[in-house]
Amino acid sequence: MPAISATAPGKIILFGEHAVVYGRPAIAVPVAQVRARAIVSAQPSAFPPRVRIQAPNIGFEAHLDELPEDHPLAAAISGVAKTLNLRRLPACTVRITSTIPVAAGLGSGAAVSVAIIRAFSAFLGHPLSDEMISGLAFEVEKIHHGTPSGIDNTVITYAMPVYFVRDQPIKTFRVAKPFTIVIGDTGISSPTAVTVGDVRHAWLVYPEPYEQIFDRIGSTVQSAREIIENGDPKDLGKLMIANHQALQELEVSSPHLDRLVEAACNAGAWGAKLSGGGRGGNIIALVEKDKDLIVAEALTASGATRVIITEVRSIGKPT
Ligand code: PMV
Helix, strand or coil: CCCEEEEEEEEEEEECCCHHHHCCCEEEEEEEEEEEEEEEEECCCCCCCCEEEEEHHHCEEEEHHHCCCCCHHHHHHHHHHHHCCCCCCCCEEEEEEECCCCCCCCCHHHHHHHHHHHHHHHHCCCCCCHHHHHHHHHHHHHHHHCCCCCHHHHHHHHCCCEEECCCCCCEECCCCCCEEEEEEECCCCCCHHHHHHHHHHHHHHCHHHHHHHHHHHHHHHHHHHHHHHHCCHHHHHHHHHHHHHHHHHCCCCCHHHHHHHHHHHHCCCCEEEEECCCCCCEEEEEECHHHHHHHHHHHHHCCCCEEEEEEECCCCCCC
16 A cells, blocks of 8 residues: 655634624635644554554644544544444554644644544545545544534634635635735644634634624634735725724633734734634734735744744635
8 A cells, every 4th residue: 555645724814703602604725834743654564463653743643542532643543444434444654734823723633633634534545535534534623622613623724715604515615816815823822612612612712792793803804804805805804903902802812812913913914803712822924925925034033933934815616
């Protein structure tokens, strides 16, 4: 059996995080500059036959049968075996590497799962469909995040811009004019499960004001989609600022994130907001193409530990 490799991109949420957990729409796009990769290779001489998992970036090495069922790497591999009704797996090594920062809102967990599921199912001779890959990665997302919306596994599996509504079929859309986003990392890792859990507690105590904020975010997402499909991307800037303010009201921003948002806007970005779970991780700034380096420098000067410049454009055919 030849070694099989698969990769999956990172992602950013352009609009709608947190409210998406409560049924409102969100827009997410892949970030091809960072990727997770899984390589599966046969070890025909190994006896007894076991599946060895290596993740050298995090100094991790173990056999599948040594890991608890709810270990995310084990769950991705076992999910494929269960789907294919395989009780016994051939002796092999699954090697995972990733350039996606962890717990930073760039979808590293989902990308690792998608890469493993895609590579492992192909290695076994039964490459799974995107729909099945996304579904299995969603099960692993539940281990990471408790109550995920499913947006990360969806955008990362399909690797194209998506307009996502929980429990509804995936919708991709046309990006009329490509636009540039500068991503700035606070360098602070913040588990999404914590911010999602905190928003849930607050929503249970204050349902009405929280529902109103979610509604506001939902209409911002609708307007953003119309602009992306038909309008001038520059107009997304003010929607980003409105979305960031709503996330501040949900108490998922932080002084670090606010500082980077302000620095980007002061350096000439059309708008900026936190992206993902919040309290740490990344901000995204919408910039004119030839201002990308100026904004990137301003973010670094304000404490960003890493900056990525990416272009949002249509890939493939809208569904
Ligand atoms: O994985 P992150 O940090 O990009 O956040 C995902 C977005 C949330 O809306 C906060 C959670 C979810 O499951 O949709």
